[in-house]
Amino acid sequence: MLTPSAVPRRAVLAGLAVTVAVVLAGCGGGGKYSSATEQGAAPTVPAGATAGTTTTFNDADVTFAQAMVPHHRQAVEMSVLAETRADNTDVKALAKRIRDNQQAEIDTMTGWLAAWGRPAPMPGAGHGTAxxxxxxxxxxxxxxxxxxKLADARGTEFDQQYLTMMITHHQGAITMAxxxxATGANADAKALAQRIVTEQQAEITAMRDMLSRL
Structure with a gap:
């Protein structure tokens, strides 16, 4: 079982939180944009994108979507593994919920990036993306x-690794959200970020409880 030391893990997360705060705060310092005026004509709005996503946005909104898409893709990949490797029924149910919710959010954010005229990250870009x-x-x-290591695990070992790794993964998503x-301008993107904070913090609590019972 992969069981990173709790103290180094907190130190790493704290350091990363500071890094992201500096980087994204800097990105948010730019002005707001209108995708219609910036490109000379109103862009085609993808299915599922609301009118608000094509008007006001800033660099922080773009960075948020471009970073959160691959972050969510990894969570989906982790959760797909649970279908054939997890043993605990609660872990399987949680993994399915994470997979479905985060895939829907990926679709939403890639729609925003298209509406804003910004590139979406390509699938399969690898892990540890900057x-x-x-x-x-x-x-x-x-x-x-x-x-x-997660893909190689089975049964209870997988359940423990999945929950431990997903807690860390969720903490990173909450930091970015x-x-x-704090720095975004688009109302829809900020609302999604708030939902990520609320839902993933609740899932962290649930996962810690599951870990204590394995």
Missing amino acids: LPGTDHPMPGMLSDADMQ RQEI
Whole structure:
């Protein structure tokens, strides 16, 4: 079982939180944009994107979406593994909920980026992806080695690794979401960020409880 020391883990997360705060706060310092005026014509709005996503946004909104898409993709990948490797029924149910919710949010954010005329991260870019425009790794992202260890595990060992790794992963997502709430301009993106904070913090509490019972 992969059981990182709790103290180093907190230290790493604290350091990453500071890094993201600095990076994303800097990104949020730019002016607001209108995708219609910036590109000369109103862009095609993807299915599921609201009118608000095509008007006001800033660099922090773009960075949030471009970073959170691959972050969510890794959570989906982790959760798909649970379908054939997890033993605990509560872990399986949680993994399915995470997979479905985060895939829906990926679809929403890629729609926003298209509406804003900004590139969406390509699937399969690898793990440990850096924050857009920086060399700083996204907080909570697992390494390829960690993902391989998770894929190799089965039964209770998988359940313990999945919950431990997903707690760290969620903590990283919450760090990025809080920066969007603080520095973003787009109302829809800020609302999604707030939902990520609320829902993933609740899931962290549930996962810690599951770990204590395994």
